[in-house]
Amino acid sequence: MKILIVGGGGREHALVWKIAQSPSVTQLYCAPGNAGTAGLATNIDIGAEDIDRLLDFARVEGIDLTVVGPEMPLVAGIVDKFEEQGLRIFGPSAQAAKLEGSKIFSKNLMQKYNIPTAKFRSFSSADDAVRYAEGQGPVVVKADGLAAGKGVILCENANEARAAIQVIMKDRTFGDAGGRIVIEEWLRGKEVSLLALTDGKTLLPLEGAEDHKAVFDGDSGPNTGGMGAYSPSPIFTSALKQEVLNDIMVPTIRAMEKEGALYKGVLYAGLMITDEGPKTLEFNARMGDPETQPLMMRMQSDLVPLMSACIDGTLDQHHIDWSPQTSVCVVMASGGYPGSYEKGHAIAGLGDADAMEDVTVFHAGTREEDDQVVTNGGRVLGVTALGADVPSAIAKAYAGVEKITWPEAHYRKDIGQRC
Numbered sequence: 467m468k469i470l471i472v473g474g475g476g477r478e479h480a481l482v483w484k485i486a487q488s489p490s491v492t493q494l495y496c497a498p499g500n501a502g503t504a505g506l507a508t509n510i511d512i513g514a515e516d517i518d519r520l521l522d523f524a525r526v527e528g529i530d531l532t533v534v535g536p537e538m539p540l541v542a543g544i545v546d547k548f549e550e551q552g553l554r555i556f557g558p559s560a561q562a563a564k565l566e567g568s569k570i571f572s573k574n575l576m577q578k579y580n581i582p583t584a585k586f587r588s589f590s591s592a593d594d595a596v597r598y599a600e601g602q603g604p605v606v607v608k609a610d611g612l613a614a615g616k617g618v619i620l621c622e623n624a625n626e627a628r629a630a631i632q633v634i635m636k637d638r639t640f641g642d643a644g645g646r647i648v649i650e651e652w653l654r655g656k657e658v659s660l661l662a663l664t665d666g667k668t669l670l671p672l673e674g675a676e677d678h679k680a681v682f683d684g685d686s687g688p689n690t691g692g693m694g695a696y697s698p699s700p701i702f703t704s705a706l707k708q709e710v711l712n713d714i715m716v717p718t719i720r721a722m723e724k725e726g727a728l729y730k731g732v733l734y735a736g737l738m739i740t741d742e743g744p745k746t747l748e749f750n751a752r753m754g755d756p757e758t759q760p761l762m763m764r765m766q767s768d769l770v771p772l773m774s775a776c777i778d779g780t781l782d783q784h785h786i787d788w789s790p791q792t793s794v795c796v797v798m799a800s801g802g803y804p805g806s807y808e809k810g811h812a813i814a815g816l817g818d819a820d821a822m823e824d825v826t827v828f829h830a831g832t833r834e835e836d837d838q839v840v841t842n843g844g845r846v847l848g849v850t851a852l853g854a855d856v857p858s859a860i861a862k863a864y865a866g867v868e869k870i871t872w873p874e875a876h877y878r879k880d881i882g883q884r885c
């Protein structure tokens with residue numbers, strides 16, 4: 467099979483790494499990829515959002531399966547366009563990806579089908595939103611559309627809510643994503659996530675995996691895309707997993723089917739475990755980044771037949787085998803991230819880290835320049851290790867991290883210590 471992976475981050479390197487191990491693969495491409503995917507696949511210089519050129523490439527090359535990493539092309543309808551041309555592609559349609567692409571769509575769906583979530587109201591007028599927020603306690607103000615994970619503002623009081631509404635709706639800091647907003651109750655509890663493969667009817671949950679969102683140790687500082695991740699998640703007992711499947715994830719794919727938008731691909735539920743049980747914070751229409759990195763290290767089954775089964779509606783005939791080991795991924799980022807940062811620093815020590823037993827260095831923001839790998843983004847690498855238990859996985863991942871250097875590299879020192 468000729469397989470194309472769309473995207474160029476750490477998640478996509480991990481998918482390329484895993485899919486490259488499948489006996490069904492004859493050729494592997496990644497668009498646009500990074501310096502890490504270049505070692506396992508042919509990088510194609512087409513951006514993940516350039517759907518027309520991706521479609522042309524897939525047609526001309528006779529790609530048998532396309533796997534989409536990031537949310538933007540999904541929400542923009544890449545799956546619909548490929549399917550119209552008879553091309554096989556893994557991921558939800560544009561209508562189904564609205565579960566991530568529009569907070570208002572997903573909140574309305576949850577309300578209509580009694581799927582547990584925070585109480586909310588949606589607004590297209592900033593004045594109405596401010597009036598509403600003034601009568602509430604702590605709230606969360608969310609831009610309706612995609613804002614690269616940044617369009618969510620937690621507000622302790624009405625003053626903070628007013629400021630958040632100003633930033634999102636009036637200043638349009640997140641562009642058109644802030645034309646409408648959701649204001650919802652601030653939920654307290656433990657935050658966890660559950661990812662599942664689905665063909666629209668059957669859900670096959672993945673093992674638990676948790677990320678660390680804040681940039682600094684002890685969960686301090688601003689939120690990032692994720693500074694590290696680990697799997698399994700000690701919070702996700704099989705009882706909790708079953709509760710989330712029964713009360714949230716299965717009702718959601720049934721609801722999507724009833725709405726005429728069969729949901730295929732990965733369903734990622736971001737959850738708060740409250741005193742009243744698990745409630746949904748958000749859905750994502752794709753794998754998490756960096757959660758994918760430890761998950762791929764632990765997945766023993768071939769991913770390609772599982773993705774094919776999601777497309778064909780035969781997921782009920784499959785199961786997934788996992789390594790019982792623990793995996794920990796430490797993200798190494800550019801100094802200054804998630805704010806502004808420099809690019810183009812040469813990275814030393816990659817070979818030494820990759821040569822370590824049980825350690826894989828997944829690249830995110832990297833590129834090759836004059837036979838050297840240089841930094842090319844905020845999150846640069848995900849040093850990911852397998853260990854017999856949590857302490858040994860942590861020790862191996864950090865032993866890998868210590869071999870790698872570039873000016874002002876930054877990473878958290880406490881990844882995995884929550885588990």
Ligand code: AMP
Pocket residue numbers: 584606608615618620650651652653654657736738747748
């Ligand atoms: P979202 O993109 O909707 O998942 O929001 C980003 C982050 O904001 C989540 O991972 C939570 O940490 C936090 N968050 C979102 N909604 C709520 C809520 N209703 N209550 C508390 N925290 C929330």
Ligand code: GLY
Pocket residue numbers: 615677691692750753754755756757
């Ligand atoms: N790590 C969080 C996400 O991928 O949305």
